[in-house]
Amino acid sequence: MPIYIESSDRPFIIPAQIKMGHKTLTVRLDEYLTFTENCIGKVNHRTNTIHIQKSTEAWPIPFENQVDSYFHEVLHIALERAEYNELNEDEDFVNRISGFLAQAALSSEGEAGK
Numbered sequence: 001m002p003i004y005i006e007s008s009d010r011p012f013i014i015p016a017q018i019k020m021g022h023k024t025l026t027v028r029l030d031e032y033l034t035f036t037e038n039c040i041g042k043v044n045h046r047t048n049t050i051h052i053q054k055s056t057e058a059w060p061i062p063f064e065n066q067v068d069s070y071f072h073e074v075l076h077i078a079l080e081r082a083e084y085n086e087l088n089e090d091e092d093f094v095n096r097i098s099g100f101l102a103q104a105a106l107s108s109e110g111e112a113g114k
């Protein structure tokens, strides 16, 4: 069940680097990921890199889909590091939960406490 994600005037910024557990991960926007891997998000565990398809003229990707893919891969890594292997292999579970996380990020407004 795909989850519709509304656009936001103040979109979430996909970070260039994050820490999960004891590892630092780099996030890269790759021009040819869809062409070479037939997906818009992928994790390379050897290089600790999250690859997201860059939106190009040849492969236009809505920003919402890039953010959705980012959270999808982050959730896979979190489940792997937390040793929830069965959940990590459940793509439907990962899609649903990461879709909600992406929606929360993309719909965020204001600054708490201000």
Ligand SMILES: [Zn+2]
Pocket (backbone or CB within 6 Å): 072, 076, 091, 094
């Ligand atoms: Zn997946």
